[in-house]
Amino acid sequence: MRPEQKRAWFILGICAVALLGFVVFIIVFKRIRAAPFAICALWVLEPLLFRRKSIAEKVSSDERDQMIAEKAVLFAGAASYVTFILACIIPWIVLYASGAEKLIHVDALGTIIMAGGFAFFVAKSITTLVLYGRERRDGQD
Amino acid sequence: MAKTELKNQIRRLRFDHEEMTQQELANRAGVTRQTIIAIEGGKYAPSLMLAFRIARVFSLRVEEVFEYEGPSASKQNQSEST
Numbered sequence: 001m002r003p004e005q006k007r008a009w010f011i012l013g014i015c016a017v018a019l020l021g022f023v024v025f026i027i028v029f030k031r032i033r034a035a036p037f038a039i040c041a042l043w044v045l046e047p048l049l050f051r052r053k054s055i056a057e058k059v060s061s062d063e064r065d066q067m068i069a070e071k072a073v074l075f076a077g078a079a080s081y082v083t084f085i086l087a088c089i090i091p092w093i094v095l096y097a098s099g100a101e102k103l104i105h106v107d108a109l110g111t112i113i114m115a116g117g118f119a120f121f122v123a124k125s126i127t128t129l130v131l132y133g134r135e136r137r138d139g140q141d
Numbered sequence: 142m143a144k145t146e147l148k149n150q151i152r153r154l155r156f157d158h159e160e161m162t163q164q165e166l167a168n169r170a171g172v173t174r175q176t177i178i179a180i181e182g183g184k185y186a187p188s189l190m191l192a193f194r195i196a197r198v199f200s201l202r203v204e205e206v207f208e209y210e211g212p213s214a215s216k217q218n219q220s221e222s223t
């Protein structure tokens with residue numbers, strides 16, 4: 001497994017824990033809080049955890065890795081944009097289209113912004129894993 | 142990544158060159174082993190520079206290592222004109 005794939009799994013794991021915490025907050029405390037996303041600060045450990053170890057492998061990355069990284073960022077940017085737009089629109093549709101006279105809590109703003117960033121990293125990790133994963137069936141020495 | 146229209150002889154050439162490993166070829170071409178695996182399997186079309194570097198490892202010309210399987214330019218021109 002390449003370091004890029006390990007990084008992607010690491011980020012997806014952290015995102016899963018953060019999302020779980022977010023859902024627990026909604027169910028238990030009945031409130032939308034961005035606090036569980038603080039666990040994403042663990043990403044700072046990423047460069048320390050996934051360093052190249054193989055001595056036989058002289059090259060750590062090449063044009064194909066660069067191409068996958070570019071595609072992943074492009075896809076993640078699109079996913080982040082769509083998520084942000086949806087996160088902005090959906091609360092208004094839910095509250096006002098239904099005729100309800102309610103206000104959106106100020107805490108929701110942080111969550112909406114966080115959702116865009118969150119979607120970026122999740123989409124980037126998934127795209128990276130999908131693009132690298134295609135080679136798994138190929139023959140190796 | 143979808144299969145490319147670029148056929149290659151890398152696997153055969155590796156075995157002809159004293160059973161060169163994918164890692165050895167990768168080191169000599171300046172790429173990762175995974176890229177060699179993807180190129181061999183036809184999953185990735187290398188850049189022109191990388192194709193030249195791989196061909197140079199085997200002391201061959203690019204067209205002796207890689208072969209384009211898509212429609213020829215003359216055929217494409219004919220279909221466009223009709």
